[in-house]
Amino acid sequence: MDIHRQDRYTKADERVRCAECCYARPDAVAPGNGYVWIMGSDGKYRKAQWSGIECGCADSDYFKSLLNVSITGDRQQRVTWSGCDCGERRRGE
Numbered sequence: 001m002d003i004h005r006q007d008r009y010t011k012a013d014e015r016v017r018c019a020e021c022c023y024a025r026p027d028a029v030a031p032g033n034g035y036v037w038i039m040g041s042d043g044k045y046r047k048a049q050w051s052g053i054e055c056g057c058a059d060s061d062y063f064k065s066l067l068n069v070s071i072t073g074d075r076q077q078r079v080t081w082s083g084c085d086c087g088e089r090r091r092g093e
Helices: none
Strands: 024-026 036-039 045-050 053-055
Touching: none
Parallel strands: none
Antiparallel strands: 024 053, 036 045
8 A cells, every 4th residue: 555645535526416416407498308319328229218407506517508418419318427516415305
C-alpha cells in the first residue's frame, strides 16, 4: 500500500445520479414519445416503449435536458446521466 496516497473526498462523490434524483420527471412533449427503436446493452436495436425524462431543476446545468438520451442522440430505456451538484435524492419511494 502506498503511504503517500491520500483518498480525497470530492464534490463529485456527493452527487446524486439523475436516475435517483427527485427533479427527474417525464417530459410530455419530448419528440418520439411512444414506440421507437432503442439500442439495447447488447448493441442491437429493438422496438420498445420510450418516453423522455427531463431535468426539472432550474438551478441545474441539465435543466430541461432529456436525461435518457446519450451524447450521440440514441434514446435509452434508463436514465444514465451522472448527476449535478443540485440533485436531491427522492424521498419515500
